[in-house]
Amino acid sequence: MSPDNIYENNPLHGIGLEQVLTELVDHYGFEILNAYLALNCFKTNPSIKSSVKFLKKTDWAKDKVEAFYLYQYKSLPRADDSQFELPPRDRIVPADQKPGEPAELSFDDAENLRQKRAKKTRERSSTPSNPWGK
Secondary structure, three states, X not given: OOHHHOOOOOXXXXXXXXXXXXXXXXXXXXXXXXXXXXXXXXXXXXXXXXXXXXXXXXXXXXXXXXXXXXXXXXXOOOOOHHHHOOOHHHOOOOXXXXXXXXXXOOXXXXXXXXXHHHHHHHHHHXXXXXXXXX
16 A cells, blocks of 8 residues: 555545534434434534534544544444544554444443443542552
8 A cells, every 4th residue: 555545445535524424314313423422513403514513623522423433333443552542534444444334323332331431430530640649
């Protein structure tokens, strides 16, 4: 693969945010997107236009939606640690990894995931910031 097309295997290559969002909403709907991503733009009067406007101004939220697109909708394996540090559009997807079918998602799974994340957050916040206790 030449350096000019190292991003070519990334499903986000060459498609805009509106198309990404349209595909996600058409497949999952705003309710599931809100359940998994917890973004107000999917909860309060959601529309493609208003969501795109918000996501274009909010990089962390755009990255969250684009990562969801790669790993849930396109079912790619999780990126390695060095690639995971990059924004989703900048990640290099190995040539042997091909997009699969969208993951089957449910409100129950979203709630379980939310509880798991909340537990991890509580554990991190209860751990002293200085491991030597000084």
